[in-house]
Each structure stands twice: as C-alpha cells, then as structure tokens.
Amino acid sequence: MSKSATHSYSRYSRAAAGLLGKLIRAARKQRRLTAQETADRAGISRGLLQRIEKGDPKCGIGAVFEVATIVGVQLFDADEAALAGHTRQAEQHLALLPKSVRRSPRAVTDDF
Amino acid sequence: MSKSATHSYSRYSRAAAGLLGKLIRAARKQRRLTAQETADRAGISRGLLQRIEKGDPKCGIGAVFEVATIVGVQLFDADEAALAGHTRQAEQHLALLPKSVRRSPRAVTDDF
DNA sequence: AATATATGGTTTATATATAGTCCATTAAGG
DNA sequence: CCTTAATGGACTATATATAAACCATATATT
Numbered sequence: 140m141s142k143s144a145t146h147s148y149s150r151y152s153r154a155a156a157g158l159l160g161k162l163i164r165a166a167r168k169q170r171r172l173t174a175q176e177t178a179d180r181a182g183i184s185r186g187l188l189q190r191i192e193k194g195d196p197k198c199g200i201g202a203v204f205e206v207a208t209i210v211g212v213q214l215f216d217a218d219e220a221a222l223a224g225h226t227r228q229a230e231q232h233l234a235l236l237p238k239s240v241r242r243s244p245r246a247v248t249d250d251f
Numbered sequence: 252m253s254k255s256a257t258h259s260y261s262r263y264s265r266a267a268a269g270l271l272g273k274l275i276r277a278a279r280k281q282r283r284l285t286a287q288e289t290a291d292r293a294g295i296s297r298g299l300l301q302r303i304e305k306g307d308p309k310c311g312i313g314a315v316f317e318v319a320t321i322v323g324v325q326l327f328d329a330d331e332a333a334l335a336g337h338t339r340q341a342e343q344h345l346a347l348l349p350k351s352v353r354r355s356p357r358a359v360t361d362d363f
Numbered sequence: 364a365a366t367a368t369a370t371g372g373t374t375t376a377t378a379t380a381t382a383g384t385c386c387a388t389t390a391a392g393g
Numbered sequence: 394c395c396t397t398a399a400t401g402g403a404c405t406a407t408a409t410a411t412a413a414a415c416c417a418t419a420t421a422t423t
Contacts, residue, residue: 146294148316150331154335158337164345167352168348168352173354182259183258196313199309200268200308201258208264219262222267223266229273230273233273233280236281237280
C-alpha cells in the first residue's frame with residue numbers, strides 16, 4: 140500500500156450510502172435536531188455527521204447505523220425484535236450451508 | 252483523544268450490523284463464492300471481509316455495501332432504479348425542511 | 364434589520380482501520 | 394483416507410478516518 144488505493148465503489152453502493160445519508164439528514168431536520176445535538180447523542184463529532192449525511196462511503200457502518208437509529212431511520216424496516224428474529228433465521232440458514240466453499244471444477248456461475 | 256475512545260454502540264446498531272454480516276455470509280456461501288474471490292471482486296482484503304461478515308461496526312459502510320451488492324444482498328429492498336427514485340424523494344422532502352434547525356430558546360430544552 | 368446560532372469547510376494531531384503477510388486448523392472432494 | 398483448498402486468527406506497517414479547534418457564511422428568530 141505505498142500508493143493510495145483510491146478504491147472506487149459501484150454505482151449501487153454509492154447510491155445506497157448517499158440515499159441513507161439523505162434519509163438521515165431529512166429525518167434529523169424533521170425532528171428538529173441540530174447537527175451538534177445529534178452528533179453528541181451518537182457520540183461522534185459533528186464533522187463525521189456531516190460526512191455521514193453526505194453519504195461518504197468511508198464512514199464506519201456502526202456510526203452510520205447509530206445516527207440512523209437516533210434520528211429514527213429504521214434499518215431493514217424492522218424493530219429490534221424483528222431484527223433478532225431475522226438474525227436467528229440467517230443463522231439457521233447459514234447452518235445448512237457447507238462450512239467451506241470449495242471452488243468447483245469450472246469457474247463460478249456468474250462472472251463479469 | 253489520548254485515551255482510547257472505546258465507543259460503544261446501541262444494541263440496535265450492533266444488531267443491525269451483525270444481521271447484515273450474517274446475511275452477507277449466508278448469501279456468499281449460497282452463491283458458492285470463496286472469501287478470497289469475494290474480497291477480490293470487492294477490491295478489499297480477505298481479513299476485512301471476515302470482519303464485515305462478523306458484523307464489526309468499524310468497517311467502512313462503502314465496503315460493506317459493496318460486498319452486499321456482490322453477493323446479492325439488496326439494501327433497502329430496492330434495485331438501482333428504485334434507489335434513484337427514493338433519493339429524489341428524499342431530496343424533495345429535504346427541500347421542504349428549513350435549512351437550519353434552530354433550537355427554541357426555552358421550549359424544547361427539557362422535552363421529556 | 365439586527366443578532367445569535369447552525370452549518371460548511373478547512374487544518375492538524377492522533378487513533379485505528381486496512382492490506383498484506385504469516386501459520387494452524389478445518390473440511391471438501393477425489 | 395488423503396490431498397488440497399478454505400478458513401480463522403494472529404502480527405506489522407502504512408494509509409486514513411476521526412476528533413478538535415478553527416473560521417466564514419448562511420439563516421432563523423426577535
């Protein structure tokens with residue numbers, strides 16, 4: 140990593156991060172929370188909140204989710220109970236799948 | 252910042268990040284993609300992918316979304332076109348809200 | 364209009380996330 | 394079985410995310 144990675148994300152990922160940021164910003168203003176107040180509640184700096192609302196992909200997902208929760212943007216369109224249920228379901232699904240994915244004789248199904 | 256921040260996130264945020272990681276891991280295995288193969292496609296290291304699948308909140312949201320997209324986990328339950336539509340809607344909503352949120356001098360100071 | 368505050372954009376110092384190795388263990392598949 | 398790839402977990406060096414303190418501007422509220 141001697142040169143800067145300058146990693147570029149797909150359009151979809153950027154759009155998703157950008158949308159989440161806009162939803163957060165709109166929700167915050169609708170609740171009449173100042174940027175500083177929101178940042179304090181989330182335990183982050185105001186500058187980081189600005190980047191989150193701008194959709195900066197390099198922000199930690201925990202910080203983004205925390206702010207989203209504070210301003211009332213539901214991730215997964217589910218409350219915490221439903222989240223736990225989905226987690227159990229995902230775990231059960233995972234338990235049915237092979238623990239190691241072995242590369243098949245041929246290339247993988249979809250390549251691009 | 253002389254001492255480690257050790258920032259703790261809410262249960263909901265941790266649950267959301269953890270669920271997303273589990274969904275990603277299940278989707279990857281179902282598609283029979285190797286961790287290395289997936290990391291390569293996402294342009295990240297295998298170690299970071301492990302942390303993402305474990306639900307580490309400190310992972311960049313762009314990296315998480317990118318991996319989610321690659322393994323077929325839809326954020327927002329929406330394709331790119333729908334995402335653009337929601338973005339437009341969020342922008343319009345935002346345009347209707349005041350640009351600066353002003354705290355009422357006395358009224359909302361103690362709102363609970 | 365005047366004033367106070369929220370916001371946007373810097374800069375800097377520091378903590379830490381990440382890549383890139385390594386090794387040990389596990390578990391597919393022949 | 395046996396072989397070999399996949400995974401998990403360390404460790405280190407480096408890039409960078411973050412907090413904090415600024416300033417300038419915009420914009421609510423009086």
